[in-house]
Structure formats: C-alpha cells, structure tokens
Amino acid sequence: MIDKHLHLDEQLCFAVYSTAHAFNRLYKPRLDALGITYPQYLVMMVLWQDEPQTVGSLGERLLLDSSTLTPLLKRLEASGFVTRTRSTRDERVVDIALTDQGRALATAARSVPAEIREATGKTDDELELLRRSILRVRDALQASNIA
Template sequence: MDRTPPDPPLKLDDFLCFAVYSAGHAFNRLYRPLLDRLGLTYPQYLAMVALWEADDRTVGELGERLGLESNTLTPLLKRLQAMGLVDRVRDGRDERVVRLRLTDKGRALEGPACAVPAELLAASGLDLSAVKRIRGELAALNAALSRAEAGS
C-alpha cells in the first residue's frame, strides 16, 4: 500500500504569477481615471512616456522598449497620430523605417502627465524605497524569466 502523502492542492494565492497579474489589474484600475484626464489609455501612456524619454524613435525601437509586437503597436500609434500627439514619418535614409516624433501637442501633454506617478504612489501607500526595491525585484524576475524562455 502506497503511503505517499497526496500533493497539496493548488492555491491561487501561492502563485507568484497570480500576484503579479492581480497587481497589474489593480494598477490599471488606479491608472484609468488618472489617464482619462489626459485622454490616454495605459498602453498609449507608456508609449508617450517612452517618447518623452527619447523623441524621434523608430517604431522598432519603441516596440523593443515597450516589449510590444508591431501588430499591437501600429494601431496604438495610429490612434496617437489621429489624436495629434505624434507624427509617423518615413526615415529619409531607409523608407522601410518609420520614425515617431512628438508634436507640439504631444510635448505639451508631458507636463500634466508628470502628476500621474506621484498620484499613483500616494494611492499605493508605499514609500519610494519600497517602490525601488519592488521594481528591482521585478526587473530581476523579468530577466530570469526571459533567460528561461530563451533557453527553452
């Protein structure tokens, strides 16, 4: 007779991936009203932040920075262009390459957008040192998962 104890049942609260997933949804719920004031969705906001960091990026550079594929990024960028926030222009040296440039309206949105991180920090109840620690741990996790994915 086998007396091996049964495997413990699976519990969602034990899954790190579920904790990250749930936190992501909580972030989205907090971001929504803040970004509604700016007229942006969360992915659009991330794209704009990346362009405020470094304007005149290629679509490929932005996709790499955000971890988005072209089929996801292109419709997002078309919407930002329709909103008058970015211009998409062909590169003068290589017409296959599309460059993204902030418009004056896109640059002007950075000022009001600067309030968003502070409002989110206040809502989280965390201090900056906790945010930096968690961000560092998540970056290390992301790197480890990327290495595991590459090795498979």
C-alpha cells in the same frame, strides 16, 4: 488534499496579475482625463524621455511587436500627439516624433506617477526595491529555456 503550491493565493503569477489590474484601475481615470490609454501612456513616456524614436526602437523598449504598436501609434497620431513619417534613410523605417500637443501632454501627466506612488502606501525606497526585484524575475523568465 491539494498541494499548497497549487493554491491560487500561493501563486506569484496571480499576485502580479491581480496587482496589474489594481494599477490599471488607478491609472484609468487619470489617463482617461488625458485622452490616452495605458499602452499609449507608456509610448508617450518613452517619447518624452527621448525622441524621435523608430517603431522598432519603441517596440524594443516596451517589449511590444510592431503589429501591436502600429494601431496604437495610429490612434496617437489621430489624436494629434505624435507624427509618423517614413525615414529618409530607409523607407522601411517609420520615425515617431512628438507634436507640440504631445509635448504639452507631459505637463498634464506630471502628477500621475506621484498619485500612483502615493496610492501604494510605500516609500520611494521600498518601491524601487520592489521594481528591481520584479525586473529580475521578468529577466529570469525571459531567459528561461523552459517552454
């Protein structure tokens, strides 16, 4: 008999993975209606909170590298939601700012978090405790020296 710790249903990583897929299924039709993908939604949330941002600061905030962000930002620019401009302070830096259309998207997206929260069937307090616990696990994994 295989050790129960090797059972799929006992794995925290599978619980997180399958839950992420469930979230993606919920977000997809809502974000499709807005004309953005989930990764683009994450970028837009950062910009709605604080703009302009540099590609580097977005990458730090979203835990993504510039090679992942650049094509995503190009698509957001092509859709008219953001502008990308070289910094006048340092031409190696690219500044990302919202357009009027990108700012207006925040209003259209306003209902999405509440709809997702409601779908969980959990209270705001329960979800906040869960979010904090997941972040502590993430931070511990990132700090781990096990490779």
